Amino acid sequence: MGQILSDLGGELFVLFVSIAQALPALVGYIAIILLAMTVWRFIRRQMTPKADYTSLKTVTFGDESAVVSDKAASFISIALIFVIWGAFTGSNWLPGMFHAPGPFVGDSSFVYTVEDANGYQDEATVFVSVFEKGAEVPSQEVAAGTGFAKDDFLAVQAYRSKLILWDKNDETNRSEGAKIVSVDGRAISKDNAVDVGFGRVALTDKGTLNFEPGKGWQMENIWLPAPDSVASRLVSVWAEGYQNVTLAEHLSFSLFRVIVGFFLGALVGIPLGYAMGLSDWFRGWFDPIVEFMRPVPPLALIPLVIIWAGIGEQGKIILLFLAALWIMAIGARSGVSGVKISKVHAAYSLGASKVQILRHVIIPNSLPEIFTAARVAMGVCWGTVVAAELVAAEKGVGKMIVAASKFQDTDIVLMGIILIGIIGFGIDVLMRLAEKWLVPWKGKG
Template identity: 40%
Template sequence: MSIIDAPARVRVLSIPRKRRGRAAATVAMRYALSLGIGLLIWQLLAMSYGPALVASPGQTLSSAIELARDGRLFESVIASSRRILIGWGLGILVGAPLGLLMGRVKVVRQLMDPYIEFFRFIPPIAFVTLAIVWLGLGEASKIVLIFYTSVFIVTISAISGVLAIPEDKLRAASSLGANRRQILKWVVLPASVPSIVTGSRLAMGNSFLTIVSAEIVAADVGIGALIWQSRNFGRIDWVFVGIITLGILGFIFDRILRIVAGRVLARYSVKL
């Protein structure tokens, strides 16, 4: 390419950047519009039903500032986040290998499947009393409940990912001389990672559902405990603060998980 054509090349290269910039601006505008509509509907509901039933966005914001200043909000966020991350992480550490094993070994799947199918239909809240009796009111009972609600989702997702692998791929790898460990590393694991990531995201959502019920029953600190204590004090605005905090926290956790998982999946040319 000659020097004369260099400006034209620069213009051509700048076109995708401009398009990406316009696309990002469009997405940001849509998010802002959606947020504005949601706040408007919220304000109209608050005006219709009154502060005794629905706290307005302004009341919720001022209450959040009040709870943040005295430290209760941050203390609750840290306590709940720690319980969720530990229980959820343990669920992935156990569920993913178990699902891969069950998907690959038919005998193990037949032995474990009745228990998986039985316990996954029992909600964690049914075990709250037993968890407190067995493990006490400390952190262990709440972490175990979150682990319980996470492990089955991840396990089933991993199994489905393994079983969805075309048999031709496995036979081709075997015919090329790959042993079981190599097939697991280069065929099974890459094909199963997207399903495991999806299961992990679903398990994260269920962890937030479980933490509220666990903290309401057996915790003095946490977002669930804050919501329950606010109900006892008749502070609807504090209840709204707790609910909004849960949503924001879940949104942040899911975004971080998607970013990290996206980098992992990029190694396998898979988009999240």
């Protein structure tokens, strides 16, 4: 137990250190939000006539119904994300003045000092050429020098590091007791690397030098591709497909699974929720089952579903059915429980039967809760199908992402993530429009 607590304490410490390191960036982002809000409101005030009716309209602070999404804020937020993304990836879509400092590329040199076994010292120069990925590897002949330490040449790709066998051409070497004591006049040791301006020089355990060129602030393409790189890859994948499967097939298979699984979950979950909301017996019978299954994440059921139904379409649809079932059941149950009793009494006083009350009172007043649950369930299903495809699928967005990750095609992975977000957002927008059309009385008492 003590070891477990110690390990947890270490993990918490690492977590807090990571949070502390991220705080400056978070504070800067919040400052940008506040600055953009201030500037936009100032511009809008200047453009709005002082005598206009809107200038006299007041809104009670904290009134949630009066708070709507500001379209300008949404546009600025998305634009800022793409600007930051492009700035830290060197995107061609942004002018160079907006780019963050990139990696060092070019020629430079540094001087190291060697001390032999007798205490004599000599200096030699390492001529360094840093080239971009895909460029031809440069070569160069350097003069040998007059001392026992000879000059060297090193060609290294940007974002990479390379060892320097400095004694390979020297008159003395490490096996004879020679060692490097300084770089550019600054002492160097295994625990103390030297920054030479265009890179970092470290001393390895075996006495060789390791040179790492300066990376700047931009991300390497393998870690985070530029927006234009992702866009061009989207066009090529849409036209040519990926691993003999078109992008339309990947998307359609994922959407098909989600729609069928959600529809089956709603088909069973909504009547189940109504039964639980209207009958004590049904509530007592199914409530333990629903409340037990509700906190179980659908991803935890993947191994069991694979055992039951295999890795074909049936297994994935069963998984999505289970993901939507409990959410829809709880939403319908909550909708029935939230119907105002005064409306039921009013219907009874007018001579309505139980069937009429269910048709004209219970169902219409519970629909807002059901639509809210449907939006949540659809989001969970969309996330679940992608995860299920990561485990076992031949086609689908998740399958495309996991296949691309194996070959380090980060642009494909990022493209898939963006498509998942866009489609998920589109589904949510469609469900909001459907709710607005089918339940126009929501929020009107």
